[in-house]
Amino acid sequence: MSNIETIQKPPLDPHLKALENEAIFIFREIAAEFENPVMLYSVGKDSSVLLHLARKAFYPGKIPFPLLHVNTGWKFAEMIEFRDRIIKEYELDLISFTNPRGPNENITPFTHGSSVYTDIMKTQALRMALDAGKYDAAFGGARRDEEASRAKERIYSFRTPDHRWDPRNQRPELWSIYNGMIKKGESVRAFPISNWTEANVWRYIREENIPIVPLYFAKKRPVIERDGMLILAEDKRLEVAANEDIQHIDVRFRTLGCFPLSGAIRSTATNIDEVIEEIDVATVSERQGRAIDKDQSSSMEMKKREGYF
Amino acid sequence: MTVSNLAKKRLVTKSKPQQLAPLRFITCGSVDDGKSTLIGRLLWDTKAVKQDQAERLHKDSQKGKGGLNLPEFALLLDGLQAEREQGITIDVAYRYFSTPKRTFIVADTPGHEQYTRNMATGASTADLAVLLIDARIGILEQTKRHAMIASMMGISQFILAINKIDLTDYDRQNFEKITTEFNKFALSLGITDITAIPLCALKGENVVEKASDTMGWYDGPSLLETLELATVRSKQSVGFRMPVQRVCRPNESFRGYQGSVAGGAVKPGDSVVILPSGRPANVTKIVTFDLVRNAAVAGDAITLVLDRHVDVGRGDVISSIEARPATGFHFDANVIALCENGIESGKRYWLKSSSRRQRVMVEPFSAIDLKSGQWQDIGSDIDSLALNNIGKVRLNFEEIAIFDSYQENRDTGSFILIDPDNNNTIAGGMITGQTKDVVKIGDFNKDEEVVVLALSPKLAKKLQNSEVFAAIKDDVKQITTTRSKFNKLI
Structure with missing residues (x-):
């Protein structure tokens, strides 16, 4: 890694530079104004960008807060390998949290359906992890262009002591002056890459050589087709029905989450330039492969009100 | 992919340079003028809406408006459940789209007076304002208020989008009447850069494409053409x-x-x-x-x-050292009240500007009358500035404050006020100047003894850089002049 950073890089595109500057400013504000921040790290591409920006913000110092991975236990195996490699390489402080109800009550995406499972293993788990650490600020890699209710979110998103978001009463947020004043027990979720689009994220990953999970690049992988979704068939816990064929086809993932809920897309984009080209002409949005957004029109807003990041 | 592969790869590929800096703009105006529909239309026509989002849009639209069998574009923007239910915009939504020429960041802001604070949020970072007007109704108080807030926040480019022009049978005279009335009002605010465009957001007329068949009489640019050519606010060039x-x-x-x-x-x-x-x-x-x-x-x-x-x-x-911001205990500012209780005189608030937070007392002395657009003195019996009002205030600090005027530097000339009781952001403000009629540390009594030193520039610089001088610099008056002029002076 270190040899890469010494290469003299050409200057960033001015738009990407402005987005980077904005994110660094937000990281530093939160670190200065809050007592106990934490960074949510989901191992995906947006988290990878967020981590890179955090390293930049505090350089030559270390990142002055831990990373929190809410692990459902159903993440892609390659994500966990990648996570552990990055944590070691950058000497980061990682907290991995799994809601004990998962293993104890055998709550799985197959048995409980995506909305119950997501609520317990992601939303509830996140709330439990934040309470356990008494964090007063949590960085997240959410972007406004991802989803309609996210487009409404402030950079500092205020949460009540029980982690609720009240979209109708958000604090005005003028210029780049952020109001970080909260009472004990309250917290903010801070989103340094709010103004980035999916295309910005990919171009930044390319320009900055940010390592990402290889699942984002196409390769022949075993998949089954279920409810219109291509599910990776590498995990022994996936029960393949008699009428489901395992096909070996060129696929990649546009977003990564729990393997039973993140659909692959057919693709031959094996490197970052090809991925960018593919996204430029894509006719569907990146969250299209996500099962959890589709339950109802306002499902993301409802989850966010409950405390989902 | 390994990191070193990525590194090799990037040497042969270069990202295409953007020709123009991204433009940040807001849409504002009164409720039901069609702001969300207009942005929805821009997103739709510039292909920023993806297939799965479009499918959902069709699912959520109830048959489409006016029998045109078009999706309800506003649903692309009104992402909150309450907004969909009530058919209004409550909070500012940020959206991103691009054309081959330029990238755009647009803030769709609410029209309801109740949510003016969210409009101000959008305006604070924008380069340009698209002000929507319903062609059948003309200019309303809320239109003026939004123009005033946008202008006060440093936006100098306006597009007057006269919407629903189809419902007036594309009446040119009516369009010109509204334009003239707005220009007159805008002049009183010092706004001179205005492009008026007759359009129909729902049908997409003069939004991306020119509608020469229905509005042959209009020979100006479409909305998108105007946006593509707009300039961004220049970076402040005063001292570091x-x-x-x-x-x-x-x-x-x-x-x-x-x-x-x-x-x-x-x-x-x-x-x-x-x-x-x-x-x-x-x-x-x-x-x-x-x-x-x-x-x-x-x-x-x-x-x-x-x-x-x-x-x-x-x-x-x-x-x-040469071009410093002003430091002192008293400043004047324009503010907009963003909270139910308004701004109370005599209450100690928190003020945050850049990374500096300090205590302040706010003294409102005039407010804008929205009907006339004129500043009116606040009587001594009224000592607060009500919600959504725009006022001039004096800021009295307990510790030294540091500011530029907002006009000179948007970053070091802007601030927010925070209510210490509930931590809410209750106002946004822009510094207009330092108050001069107060005793400063450097002012002397007439009869006080002073010592005059004349030094060579080299020696003076040495002295200025010393710690001893730094501690007393506010008590020193410095004049740079020539030897001959100095001789005359004494």
């Missing part, structure tokens, strides 16, 4: 400023000050002054993650290393 966000001390040997350059530029070797202490120092290094830089300009997030141990903390401003 960097509000310090935090001190970085990873080990004994390194001490750096982290912040974003809020104006001007800096390079190693530059002499700077720390405010409010007034202590001077020299910049030895500009550190960033990528490399040690030989210069930094406005906007850059950097770490500065100075040549000496001086007391610098969060909230201090590192500034160029």
Whole structure:
């Protein structure tokens, strides 16, 4: 890694530079104004960008807060390998949290359906992890262009002591002056890459050589087709029905989450330039492969009100 | 893919440079003027809406409006459940789209007076305002209020989008009447850069494409053409400023000050002054993650290393010596009240500007009358500024404050007020100037004894850079002149 950073890089595109500057400013504000921040790290591409920006913000110092991975236990195996490699390489402080109800009550995406499972293993788990650490600020890699209710979110998103978001009463947020004043027990979720689009994220990953999970690049992988979704068939816990064929086809993932809920897309984009080209002409949005957004029109807003990041 | 593969790959590919800087704009105006529909239309026609989003849009639309069998574009923007239910915009939504010529960041802001605070949020970072007017109704008080807020927040380019023109049978005279009335009002605010466009957002007429068949009489640009040619706010060029966000001390040997350059530029070797202490120092290094830089300009997030141990903390401003921001206890400002209780005179608020937070008392002395657009003095019996009102106030600080005027520097001239009782952001403000009619540390009594020293520039500089001088600099009056003029003076 270190040899890469010494290469003299050409200057960033001015738009990407402005987005980077904005994110660094937000990281530093939160670190200065809050007592106990934490960074949510989901191992995906947006988290990878967020981590890179955090390293930049505090350089030559270390990142002055831990990373929190809410692990459902159903993440892609390659994500966990990648996570552990990055944590070691950058000497980061990682907290991995799994809601004990998962293993104890055998709550799985197959048995409980995506909305119950997501609520317990992601939303509830996140709330439990934040309470356990008494964090007063949590960085997240959410972007406004991802989803309609996210487009409404402030950079500092205020949460009540029980982690609720009240979209109708958000604090005005003028210029780049952020109001970080909260009472004990309250917290903010801070989103340094709010103004980035999916295309910005990919171009930044390319320009900055940010390592990402290889699942984002196409390769022949075993998949089954279920409810219109291509599910990776590498995990022994996936029960393949008699009428489901395992096909070996060129696929990649546009977003990564729990393997039973993140659909692959057919693709031959094996490197970052090809991925960018593919996204430029894509006719569907990146969250299209996500099962959890589709339950109802306002499902993301409802989850966010409950405390989902 | 391994990291080294990525590194090799990037040497052969170059990203296409953007020809124009991204434009940030807002849409504003009164309720039901069709703001969300207009942006929905822009997103739709510039193909920013993806297939799965379009399918959902069709699912959510109830048959489409006016029998046109079009999706309800507003649903692309009104992402909150309450907004969909009520068919109104409550909060500002940020959206991103691009054309081959340019990238756009658009803030769709609410029209309801109740949600004016969210409109102000959108306006604070915008380069241009699209002001919507319903062609059948014309200019309303809320239209004026939005124009005034946008103008006060430094937006100088306006597009007057006269919408629903189809419902007036594309009446040219009516269009011109509204335009003339607005121009007259705008002139009183000092707004001169106005492009008026007749359009129908729902049908997409004059939005992206010109509608020459229905509005042959209009020979101006379409909305998108105007947006593509608009300019962005220029970066402030006054002296170097960097509000310090935090001190970085990873080990004994390194001490750096982290912040974003809020104006001007800096390079190693530059002499700077720390405010409010007034202590001077020299910049030895500009550190960033990528490399040690030989210069930094406005906007850059950097770490500065100075040549000496001086007391610098969060909230201090590192500034160029020659062009400093004003420091003092009293400033004047324009404010907009964003909270139910308004702004109360005599209450101690928190004021946050850049990374500096301090106590302040606010004294409102005039407010804008929205009907006439004129400033009116606030009577001595009224001592507060009500919600959504725009006023002129005096800020009285307990500790020294540091500001530029908003006109000179948007970053160091803007602030928010926070209510200490509930931590809400209750106002946004823009510094207009420093109040001069108060006794400053440097002012002398008429009969007080003064000592006049005449020094060579070299010696003076040496003295100015000393710690002793730094501590008393506010008590010293400096004049630079020639030897012959000085002789005449005494």
